[in-house]
Amino acid sequence: MCGPSVYISGPIRVRPMNLNIPEPNSSLLAHNPKQTTIQHPPHLRCVLESKLHSPVRGRESMKFTDSPVIELAVNDAVLSLQQDNGSMHVGTTVWPCSLVLVKFAERWGPPSDNNPYARVLDFQGKRAVELGTGCGVAGMGLYLLGLTDLLLTDIAPVMPALKRNLKVNKPILRKSLKHSVLYWNNPQQIAALNPPFDFVIATDVVYIPESVPSLVSAMETLVSDDGVVLLGYQLRAPEAHELFWELCQQVFHVEKVPHEHLHPDYAYEETDVYLLKKKNKKQ
Numbered sequence: 435m436c437g438p439s440v441y442i443s444g445p446i447r448v449r450p451m452n453l454n455i456p457e458p459n460s461s462l463l464a465h466n467p468k469q470t471t472i473q474h475p476p477h478l479r480c481v482l483e484s485k486l487h488s489p490v491r492g493r494e495s496m497k498f499t500d501s502p503v504i505e506l507a508v509n510d511a512v513l514s515l516q517q518d519n520g521s522m523h524v525g526t527t528v529w530p531c532s533l534v535l536v537k538f539a540e541r542w543g544p545p546s547d548n549n550p551y552a553r554v555l556d557f558q559g560k561r562a563v564e565l566g567t568g569c570g571v572a573g574m575g576l577y578l579l580g581l582t583d584l585l586l587t588d589i590a591p592v593m594p595a596l597k598r599n600l601k602v603n604k605p606i607l608r609k610s611l612k613h614s615v616l617y618w619n620n621p622q623q624i625a626a627l628n629p630p631f632d633f634v635i636a637t638d639v640v641y642i643p644e645s646v647p648s649l650v651s652a653m654e655t656l657v658s659d660d661g662v663v664l665l666g667y668q669l670r671a672p673e674a675h676e677l678f679w680e681l682c683q684q685v686f687h688v689e690k691v692p693h694e695h696l697h698p699d700y701a702y703e704e705t706d707v708y709l710l711k712k713k714n715k716k717q
């Protein structure tokens with residue numbers, strides 16, 4: 435029997451059924467990531483199997499594809515995003531929230547009258563870190579939009595996919611973007627990044643309840659008092675969803691971008707952009 439309560443529509447390609455994902459509460463994780471794998475429960479695998487063979491609403495307009503290569507136009511450039519269809523790690527897939535966030539920022543990037551996001555998307559001279567970057571889509575896209583002091587992070591097994599994408603897109607980016615291994619539950623790794631950052635970027639990273647506390651804690655530690663978490667979000671698992679928003683409400687002012695403010699070609703009905711700003715400022 436498939437469990438009814440996990441929503442996984444929206445990934446761009448079929449995921450393998452045994453997904454190796456980090457166990458955030460394991461103290462081994464920080465030092466020995468190779469030992470940190472958990473299996474998705476059977477009900478999630480069932481949902482994955484059934485959902486991924488059915489049409490996904492909005493896919494056409496968002497140009498979703500099962501192709502190993504996805505193209506994303508950002509201003510005058512076109513990123514080439516390479517998915518690893520044989521991988522056991524979710525980070526080697528391009529997930530839709532990353533595209534939605536980049537195209538939202540592209541839409542509101544240029545200064546204009548009546549631009550409600552002019553201040554929040556002012557990337558000039560700002561410092562940013564991305565959590566769970568996967569193939570690096572959000573980071574590379576926002577880099578092209580002017581967020582140039584940027585560090586992309588993920589778990590060690592995802593680094594080859596990230597590096598491949600950075601290399602393929604180097605002619606467009608004109609440099610190799612900085613990247614680093616970061617497990618959200620590793621305070622030493624977080625401290626080594628020398629926070630705070632003006633922006634923390636995260637897209638489609640809320641799906642494992644056990645990792646939610648360390649994710650929210652990492653966001654809080656990494657973002658500056660006046661900074662912003664740019665979050666591309668889609669509900670994947672209700673338990674993770676509820677815990678994530680409960681913890682976020684404690685720490686952040688949460689602003690949901692109205693759907694009509696998303697890019698019209700990338701306004702997938704189940705995908706949202708949130709702007710999170712710290713509640714408890716130390717200064």
Ligand SMILES: C[S@@+](CC[C@H](N)C(=O)[O-])C[C@H]1O[C@@H](n2cnc3c(N)ncnc32)[C@H](O)[C@@H]1O
Pocket residue numbers: 455456457458524525526527528529530531532565566567568569570571588589592616617618619636637638639645
């Ligand atoms: C669903 S993928 C999204 C990837 C990418 N952000 C995108 O939107 O295409 C979730 C990402 O979060 C990363 N991740 C999950 N748990 C993590 C943890 N505890 N520490 C660091 N990264 C983690 C995964 O490795 C993966 O790259």
